[in-house]
Amino acid sequence: MLVLSGCMTVKRILNPLCRKTTISIGIERGGVTLFSPATNIIAKVFRFDPSNEKEGYLQSFTIKTSEPLSVMTILAKIHDLDPTFACRTSTCFKGQCGSCLIRVNGKNVLGCVELVHPGEEVILEPHSNFRIIRDVAVDFSQPLSTHQKNDEEKDQ
Ligand code: FES
Numbered sequence: 640m641l642v643l644s645g646c647m648t649v650k651r652i653l654n655p656l657c658r659k660t661t662i663s664i665g666i667e668r669g670g671v672t673l674f675s676p677a678t679n680i681i682a683k684v685f686r687f688d689p690s691n692e693k694e695g696y697l698q699s700f701t702i703k704t705s706e707p708l709s710v711m712t713i714l715a716k717i718h719d720l721d722p723t724f725a726c727r728t729s730t731c732f733k734g735q736c737g738s739c740l741i742r743v744n745g746k747n748v749l750g751c752v753e754l755v756h757p758g759e760e761v762i763l764e765p766h767s768n769f770r771i772i773r774d775v776a777v778d779f780s781q782p783l784s785t786h787q788k789n790d791e792e793k794d795q
Contacts, residue, residue, distance in 0.1 A: 677758030678705050682713050684724065685764040688773050695771075697762065704757055710750035711739050714763070714775070725773040740766040741775055 680702040687695030700717050702708065708716075714726040729739040732751045739750035742764040755761050769777035 677756075678703055680704060680708065680713065680755050680757060681760040682717060682755075683760070683762045684714075684717060684775060685762075686724070686774050687771060689771060690773075707754040707756045710741060710743055710748070710753045710755060710761070710763065713755060713761075714741075714750065725776040727776055738779070740769075740777075740779075742766055 682700045682702060683697040684700060685695050686698045700720060702713055702716050709732075711729060711732065714724075715728070718724050718726060727738055729751060730736060731738075734749050734752045737749065740747060741750040742748070743750070743753055743755075744762050745764075747766050747768070763775055765771045765775045765777045768782055769779055770781045770783060772778050
């Protein structure tokens with residue numbers, strides 16, 4: 640049995656946009672965190688360059704964190720790790736402009752308000768209603784018809 644003398648910290652993280660609250664528990668001693676239950680998010684991101692690839696694939700990245708991160712933050716961290724990764728950088732981060740639309744675990748969502756927690760694994764793909772420019776970046780000026788979406792899903 641391991642006994643640690645220190646103080647237990649409880650952080651309450653509230654995302655006001657989606658009203659999700661997360662409790663993060665750790666043990667600290669002298670300002671140093673000795674225990675944190677999970678420290679990684681595994682993100683499997685869609686990679687595809689239509690100019691020289693026939694089909695896309697998923698590439699796995701490990702993001703170190705002990706706190707929940709928005710999908711947009713995860714995409715920015717992946718871009719820092721691999722500058723060839725294409726994604727949109729958005730401006731509002733308030734769930735209002737819609738420029739962060741992305742598919743997370745098969746569901747189309749706003750990336751700025753969707754939180755991923757330490758210990759979770761997510762699949763990040765381009766929004767399914769728009770043509771892919773590269774990786775998870777899509778062309779919002781060209782929405783796909785239902786017929787086109789079905790054809791593209793068959794091709795992948
Ligand atoms: S950044 Fe504007 S809705 Fe997400």
